[in-house]
Amino acid sequence: MNWLPRLHLRTKLIASIVITSVLAVTVSSVALVRYDRIQEVANVSEDMRILAGIVANRSTAALIFADARQAQANLKALGENPNVLMACIYDSGQQVFAVHHFTHLDQKPCPEVPKESDLSIADTIEIYEPIELDGLPVGTLYMSLSLNWLNERWQQQLLFIVLVMFAVLMLSMVLAKYLQLLLLKPIQKITATAREITEQQDYSLRAEKEVKDEIGDMADVFNGMLSKIEDETERMYASEEKFRQLATLSPVGIFQINLQHQITYVNSRWSEITGIHQPLANLEHWLGRIRSEDRRRTLKAWSALIQSHQEFVIEVGFEKQDEVTWTIIEASVLHDGKGDVYGYMGAISDITDLKNAQLQMENLAFYDPLTGLSNRRLFQDRLNKAVAESKRRGTFVALLFLDLDQFKRINDSLGHDAGDQLLVETAQRLRESVRETDTVSRIGGDEFTVLLSDVDSTHGVRHIADKILKHLCKPITLKKQTVINTVSIGITMSPTDAKDANKLMRNADMAMYRAKAMGRNNFQFFSEDMNKEMMGYLEIEKDLRHSIEHNDEFIIYFQPKIDLLSYRFIGVEALIRWKPKGKDMIPPDRFIPIAEESGLIIPIGKFVFRQSLLQVRHLMDLGIWPEHAKMAVNLSARQFSDPNLIHDLNESIQMTGCPVDVIELEITESTLMDHVESAIFTMRKIKQMGISIAIDDFGTGYSSLSYLKRFPIDVLKVDRSFVMDIPNDVSDMEITAAVIAMAHKLNLRVVAEGIETKEQIDFLRSNRCEYGQGYLIARPMPGNELEEYIQRPIQVDLLSL
Amino acid sequence: MAKGWRHICVIFIVTGCLAGGSVSAFSELNTNQIKSAYLFQISKFVFWPEERKQFDHFNLCLLGPDSYQGNLQKMQGRTVFNKAIKFQRVQTLADAQKCHLLVLSSPARINPLELSAWLRTHPVLTVADGAQNIDKAMVVFVLEDQRVRLHINIDLARIAGLSFAANLLEVASKIKKGGQ
Numbered sequence: 013m014n015w016l017p018r019l020h021l022r023t024k025l026i027a028s029i030v031i032t033s034v035l036a037v038t039v040s041s042v043a044l045v046r047y048d049r050i051q052e053v054a055n056v057s058e059d060m061r062i063l064a065g066i067v068a069n070r071s072t073a074a075l076i077f078a079d080a081r082q083a084q085a086n087l088k089a090l091g092e093n094p095n096v097l098m099a100c101i102y103d104s105g106q107q108v109f110a111v112h113h114f115t116h117l118d119q120k121p122c123p124e125v126p127k128e129s130d131l132s133i134a135d136t137i138e139i140y141e142p143i144e145l146d147g148l149p150v151g152t153l154y155m156s157l158s159l160n161w162l163n164e165r166w167q168q169q170l171l172f173i174v175l176v177m178f179a180v181l182m183l184s185m186v187l188a189k190y191l192q193l194l195l196l197k198p199i200q201k202i203t204a205t206a207r208e209i210t211e212q213q214d215y216s217l218r219a220e221k222e223v224k225d226e227i228g229d230m231a232d233v234f235n236g237m238l239s240k241i242e243d244e245t246e247r248m249y250a251s252e253e254k255f256r257q258l259a260t261l262s263p264v265g266i267f268q269i270n271l272q273h274q275i276t277y278v279n280s281r282w283s284e285i286t287g288i289h290q291p292l293a294n295l296e297h298w299l300g301r302i303r304s305e306d307r308r309r310t311l312k313a314w315s316a317l318i319q320s321h322q323e324f325v326i327e328v329g330f331e332k333q334d335e336v337t338w339t340i341i342e343a344s345v346l347h348d349g350k351g352d353v354y355g356y357m358g359a360i361s362d363i364t365d366l367k368n369a370q371l372q373m374e375n376l377a378f379y380d381p382l383t384g385l386s387n388r389r390l391f392q393d394r395l396n397k398a399v400a401e402s403k404r405r406g407t408f409v410a411l412l413f414l415d416l417d418q419f420k421r422i423n424d425s426l427g428h429d430a431g432d433q434l435l436v437e438t439a440q441r442l443r444e445s446v447r448e449t450d451t452v453s454r455i456g457g458d459e460f461t462v463l464l465s466d467v468d469s470t471h472g473v474r475h476i477a478d479k480i481l482k483h484l485c486k487p488i489t490l491k492k493q494t495v496i497n498t499v500s501i502g503i504t505m506s507p508t509d510a511k512d513a514n515k516l517m518r519n520a521d522m523a524m525y526r527a528k529a530m531g532r533n534n535f536q537f538f539s540e541d542m543n544k545e546m547m548g549y550l551e552i553e554k555d556l557r558h559s560i561e562h563n564d565e566f567i568i569y570f571q572p573k574i575d576l577l578s579y580r581f582i583g584v585e586a587l588i589r590w591k592p593k594g595k596d597m598i599p600p601d602r603f604i605p606i607a608e609e610s611g612l613i614i615p616i617g618k619f620v621f622r623q624s625l626l627q628v629r630h631l632m633d634l635g636i637w638p639e640h641a642k643m644a645v646n647l648s649a650r651q652f653s654d655p656n657l658i659h660d661l662n663e664s665i666q667m668t669g670c671p672v673d674v675i676e677l678e679i680t681e682s683t684l685m686d687h688v689e690s691a692i693f694t695m696r697k698i699k700q701m702g703i704s705i706a707i708d709d710f711g712t713g714y715s716s717l718s719y720l721k722r723f724p725i726d727v728l729k730v731d732r733s734f735v736m737d738i739p740n741d742v743s744d745m746e747i748t749a750a751v752i753a754m755a756h757k758l759n760l761r762v763v764a765e766g767i768e769t770k771e772q773i774d775f776l777r778s779n780r781c782e783y784g785q786g787y788l789i790a791r792p793m794p795g796n797e798l799e800e801y802i803q804r805p806i807q808v809d810l811l812s813l
Numbered sequence: 814m815a816k817g818w819r820h821i822c823v824i825f826i827v828t829g830c831l832a833g834g835s836v837s838a839f840s841e842l843n844t845n846q847i848k849s850a851y852l853f854q855i856s857k858f859v860f861w862p863e864e865r866k867q868f869d870h871f872n873l874c875l876l877g878p879d880s881y882q883g884n885l886q887k888m889q890g891r892t893v894f895n896k897a898i899k900f901q902r903v904q905t906l907a908d909a910q911k912c913h914l915l916v917l918s919s920p921a922r923i924n925p926l927e928l929s930a931w932l933r934t935h936p937v938l939t940v941a942d943g944a945q946n947i948d949k950a951m952v953v954f955v956l957e958d959q960r961v962r963l964h965i966n967i968d969l970a971r972i973a974g975l976s977f978a979a980n981l982l983e984v985a986s987k988i989k990k991g992g993q
Contacts, residue, residue, distance in 0.1 A: 073980030076854045077963065082983050146857055 022196055026188040033184035034177060041173040048169070049162060056095070057137055060157055063090060064141035068153040071101055072143055075109060075151045083110035090114070095161055097136065100154040101143070102126045109151060126152035135159060198227045202234055215242035265339075265360035268346070269295055276355070285339055285362045287332045303329035303336060310341070317356060321345045327363070338367035380454040382432055383439035391453035391461055395513045398451075398465045399506050410473040412462040413502040413520035414442075414480070417532040419458035420686070422495055430490040434497060437488050445480045461520070470505065470537065477501050477535040485533060500527035501535035509538050522546050552603050555592040556612045565592055566616065568623045569792035572801060573644070573763060573785040576777050581802055583642035585678065585785065586624040587792045588616065608650050617651040618660055625670035627795050636802050637674075644676040644706060649683035653690070658697050665701075672702035678729065680708045688719055699724045706763065711751060720758065727783075728755045732766025735786070739771045752779045847961050848954050849884035852940060855952055855963075856893045856914055858981035862936045862974045865913060870899035874909045877918030880942070885916065906931045917941040920949045932973040939969070947989050951975065955986070962986040 019027075067086050074082035087099040091114050100122035101110040113119045130140040137157040142149050198221075205219040215238055221231040259266050265282030269275050273295040283289050286301060295314070302310050306328040313324040323344035329336040343358030378390035386394065395411065402409045416438065423431035435458065442452045442460060451463040462480070467473055480501065487494045502523025510516045519538040522545075527536040559565035570584035588604075591597045607613040624645050631637040651657060665672060677698060684691040684707065695705055706727035711734055730751050737744040748764070755762045764776045767786030776784060793801060856871065871893040875885055879902075889900040893913075903909045906928065917923055920941040925948045928939070941950030944964055951973070953964040964987040965977060982988055 070980055070983070073858060073978065073984045077851070077981075077984040078960075079984040086983075145854075 021199070022192050025192045025195065026185065029188035029191065030181065030184045033180050037173070037177050037180045041169075041176070045166060045169050045173070049166065052162060052165070053133055053137065053159070056157065057131055057133065057139070060093070060096075060137065060139055060155060061131065061141065063093070064139050064153050064155050067099070068141045068143040068151075071110075071153065072145045072150060075101065075103060075143055076145060080110050084112055086110075087112035090155065093157075095158045097156040097158050098122070099156070100126075102152040102154065104150050106152070120156075122154060126154055128152075133159075195227065198222045198231065202227075202231055206234070209238070215245055263361070265362075266358075267360065268355060268357045270355045271353070282360060285337060285360050286330055287337070301330050303331050305329070314343075317343055317345065321353065336364075337362060338364045380439075383436050383454050385439050385443075385460070386451060386453040388453065388455040391451065391455055391463070392513060394451045394453075395461075395463055395516065398463055399511065399513055399516070401465065402506055403511065407465070408467040408469075408508070409506040409516075410464040410467045410470075410476075411504050411506070411516050411520045412464070412473075412477060412480070412535070413504075413517070413524045414460040414462065414499045415524050415528065416458035417498045417500055417528070418495070419497070422490065422497065424688070426491050426493065426495075433490055434488065434495075438484060438497065438499075441483045441486075442480065445483045446476060467505070473503060473505070474535075477503060481533065481535065498533035500524055500532045502527055502538065503535055504538040518546070519543070549606055552598070552606045553610050553612065555595070556590075556603060556607055556610070556616070559590065559592060560612060560615045560619070563619060566590055566619060566623075567794065568620060568627065569794055570624075570627065570798045571785060571792040572790040572798070573642075573783050574789050576764075576773060576781055576784045581638055581641060582783055583644060583676065584798065585644040586620055586627075586646070588620050589792075604648070608648050611650060613648045613650045614654055617646075617648055618664065621645050621661070622664045622668060625664055625668035625675070627798070628674050629668050629670045630795070631799065631802065632670075632674075634799065636799065638802070641674070642676040642704060643670075643674050644678050646708065647677045647679045647683075649680065649686065652679055652683050652694060653687070657694065658701070661698070661701065661703070673704075676704040676706055676727065678706045678708040681710050684723065685719070692722055692724070695724050711747060720754075725760060727763055728760050729763045729765055729785075730781075732786075735764050735766045735772055735776075736768070738769075738775050745775065748775075748781075749779045752776075752781050756780070843882075844956070844961065845881045845884050848942070849881050849888060851954065851961065851963070852885075852914065852916070853888055853891060853893070853898075855940070855981065856938070858978035859938050859970075860976045860978070861913060861938075865936055866894065868911065868913070869896065871896040872912045872914070873898050873900045874912035874915045874937075875900070875902045875918060876904070876906070876909060876915055877920075877922070880918035881916070906935075909937060910935055912937050914938045914940060917946070917950055920946040923949050925949050929969065929972055932969065936974040938973070938975055944987070947987075957986060965989065 016024075067090060070089075071083050071086045073079070074086060083101050087101065087110055090096045090099050090112075094114075096114050098111070098113045098115075098120065100108055100112075102122075103109040106126055108122045111122050127140045129142050130138070132138045136159060137155075139153075139155040139157070141153040141155070143151040143153055201222065202219045205217055209215060209217050218235045218238060219231045221228050221235075259279040262279060262281055265285045266277070266279045267275055267282050268277040275293050275295065275298065286298060288298060288301065290297075299307065299310060299314065306326075310326055310328050313326045316322040317324055323342070325340060325342045327338070327340050329338050340361045340363050341358060342360075343356055345353045346355045346357050348354045378387060379385065380387045395409075398409045401407075416434070419431060419434065422434055435454070438460065439452065439454060442462060446452060446462055446464065449465065451461075451465075453461045453463070455461055462476075464473060464476060481499065484499050485496060487496050489495075502520045502525065504510065504516050504519035504523060506516055509519050519542070522542040523536045523538040526542055527534050530536060567589040569587045569589050571587055572581055573583050573585065574580060575582050588600060589597060590600070590603055604613070607616050624643050628637060628643045647657075654660070665675070679695075684695075698705060704726040705724065706729055707723070707725055708729050709731040710728045711731045728751065730748055734744045734748045734751070738748065739745060752762045761782045763783040763785055764772070764781050765785050767773055767776070767784045767788045769788060772786075773784060773788065790801060852873070873885060873888060875881070879885070886900050888898050891898045901912075903912065903915070906923075909915045915937045917939055918941075920943075928949055932939070938952065939950045940952045940954070942954045944953060944955045947953050947964055947966050948969070951966050951970040953966070955962050955964055963981075963985045965982060965985040966989040967977065967982075968989060968991065970977060
């Protein structure tokens with residue numbers, strides 16, 4: 013049946029009509045003939061049965077009265093039907109009673125045994141009709157009927173059917189031809205239109221609707237489909253145009269690659285980015301332009317895309333002349349309407365600027381922008397690596413921690429520009445002093461580190477440290493001024509001193525402080541003693557924290573001050589004493605620097621200030637605090653620079669209810685000189701509160717007269733180091749006299765500290781120093797003793813001297 | 814034996830034996846037996862007026878001597894038209910008023926005109942032997958070629974208001990009708 017679909021529709025249509033017609037005629041004819049035969053047989057059978065019934069009935073008496081002649085006469089009556097072949101009558105004993113043949117040829121005897129009432133139809137119709145009398149059988153009539161006449165009838169019918177069929181065949185062919193024209197013409201027109209559209213690609217053409225039947229509907233649907241295709245095509249063209257414009261204007265390079273790895277489409281940006289201007293290059297050619305470092309990774313991503321359709325985003329560089337263009341390539345597979353992959357599409361973005369910015373940021377993150385040295389972060393990383401490497405290789409690492417000795421002074425005096433220049437020069441000199449493989453870092457302010465790897469012995473390290481010291485102390489010109497800068501170096505070795513980076517840093521830091529303490533411009537190796545000292549430091553810090561939490565281990569002592577002329581009590585200086593629980597009293601010069609360093613001085617200072625004011629308030633309440641007497645409280649450098657200072661002072665004053673004019677804050681000269689301008693600003697705020705200010709330890713710093721004039725201070729305290737050598741050290745006496753004179757010129761009052769002898773008092777009195785303080789006058793005492801002391805006629809003791 | 818089966822047997826015997834039609838062929842069956850069997854069968858081909866069907870029995874009467882040698886009595890108990898045969902001997906025609914079938918065993922003593930007049934009011938089938946008695950009997954048994962044959966007088970039957978089935982007429986060897 014494979015040939016069937018290949019037939020023309022015209023042939024199929026004609027064939028189907030003709031075959032259907034012939035088939036219909038044949039089937040209906042056969043059915044009719046069959047029906048006719050059945051009907052004829054039934055009719056004949058029925059007629060014969062009736063006839064048989066009549067003859068049987070008629071033959072009853074003949075049988076009953078054994079009249080064979082009559083019986084035969086009855087049978088002859090059947091001869092009126094020409095198809096009857098023979099007839100027999102049987103008596104009740106099933107013996108043939110009478111028989112008659114209606115043909116001369118082929119005469120058959122009666123069946124031997126009659127059947128009961130029966131009708132059998134085969135080549136002949138045989139009828140057995142019982143003969144009854146009064147409901148009881150008395151015999152049987154048998155009849156045999158020929159069906160030859162039926163065959164003759166069938167032959168006639170067949171001839172007729174053939175004639176009819178021929179006529180039908182002719183008619184159906186004519187009809188099919190007409191229908192074919194009627195049906196196929198509109199279809200052929202639609203086909204012609206479709207062919208024309210295909211050839212001309214003109215979707216504006218339409219099929220003509222000639223009929224209003226299903227083919228007319230088909231023409232409508234076809235035209236509707238054409239309209240849709242036309243719309244879609246227009247939309248597609250518009251979309252394609254949009255895409256083309258977008259692709260042209262896109263800052264992103266766009267590419268399409270087929271399954272044979274040929275680049276089938278790129279926009280101009282793609283060529284600009286990749287540097288490939290040759291059209292329709294293949295993928296391998298393109299990937300060949302990728303930086304060799306990125307090539308393997310890129311090939312891997314592409315093969316994953318090609319083999320398992322894994323889309324990718326990858327950062328790669330393209331080498332163009334000497335420059336690298338950094339890009340991000342994204343690619344994914346392209347699916348057609350059936351979901352099959354027919355290629356790959358992707359985009360390439362130029363991220364060179366971004367990459368450079370990133371590199372710059374990385375640079376900033378790991379390098380000091382001023383000196384170009386590695387910063388703390390990178391240094392720590394390298395230190396970790398160097399320590400790990402030394403462990404692995406069994407070599408030594410030396411860490412040098414450097415701090416410039418005069419940086420702050422130079423920065424303050426010559427300005428930040430000069431400070432920066434100094435740092436840059438120092439960095440340069442450091443680089444020149446070490447091997448290229450060694451790491452020089454600036455880890456903050458004026459702190460530098462040098463990491464020496466693969467060190468054999470301390471001897472080599474010592475040599476390099478010497479070299480650094482010598483190289484750095486060479487004069488340098490900053491803002492047309494020649495300055496000499498020195499450096500203090502702390503050195504530690506791994507793995508001998510420590511095996512981890514943090515500990516090494518701590519060791520080097522300690523050693524550097526030791527170098528500072530040893531007079532600066534030197535280097536010190538870390539030792540276990542330093543560590544022990546550090547451990548002691550840490551323990552004190554821990555105890556301080558505990559004591560601050562509990563507040564009961566600090567004791568405030570008060571050392572009276574007197575007027576050196578009248579010997580009258582003019583105030584006290586509050587001094588802190590600390591006795592941690594279960595331990596001996598720890599002197600202030602031991603724990604105050606630690607508190608200062610760790611920042612714990614802030615809560616301690618607040619505590620001292622508050623307790624001192626409470627003490628004054630108590631003495632005022634007792635009515636024994638003399639008018640104009642001052643409670644002097646020391647203010648450390650850390651406290652002084654604390655942004656909460658004014659707030660904390662106010663809070664304590666309000667809490668204690670102590671009058672402000674009683675309070676005097678003692679600030680060391682060095683504290684004020686660290687940041688002069690901000691110090692003046694803070695002092696003014698303190699003064700605005702009504703609090704007096706005294707400069708403590710005067711003479712030990714580097715106060716210039718111009719600054720001193722601007723400081724809003726009330727009192728100068730001459731440092732005990734000057735007083736203690738009176739009258740033995742002439743120069744100290746001269747300095748003291750000059751300080752007193754200068755103070756007076758500035759309208760400041762002077763307090764001399766550390767008075768322990770009569771001579772000292774005499775000298776001070778002779779130089780008109782207003783106030784004195786010292787063991788000779790009174791030792792520091794607790795609050796309850798101060799209560800008694802104030803009420804005592806103090807001058808009595810002194811006068812007795 | 815059931816009544817039905819008895820009838821079937823009788824019919825088989827009668828028709829089976831008589832189908833041959835020859836008396837000699839059945840030497841064991843004498844003529845009287847055949848005639849009495851015929852009487853029984855003839856009554857089935859005769860149509861009596863409706864009033865006769867109302868009777869409870871089928872009355873078989875014998876006027877004259879028992880020429881059937883007691884065979885008629887033997888028919889008593891059989892049924893015709895679903896009525897049991899009742900045999901009775903009568904002395905005169907007057908006695909035979911309620912008979913269905915009257916066997917005239919000595920017809921010579923019967924005046925045909927008197928009989929004819931009586932039959933006009935009494936639908937009784939008269940049966941006699943001998944062709945010469947055709948004027949007195951509606952059914953006459955004659956012996957032809959050693960076979961018992963029937964002669965039928967339709968005219969007489971019509972007087973009595975009786976009719977015969979065509980079948981019966983077909984087997985009659987002579988029919989008297991229209992005076993012939």
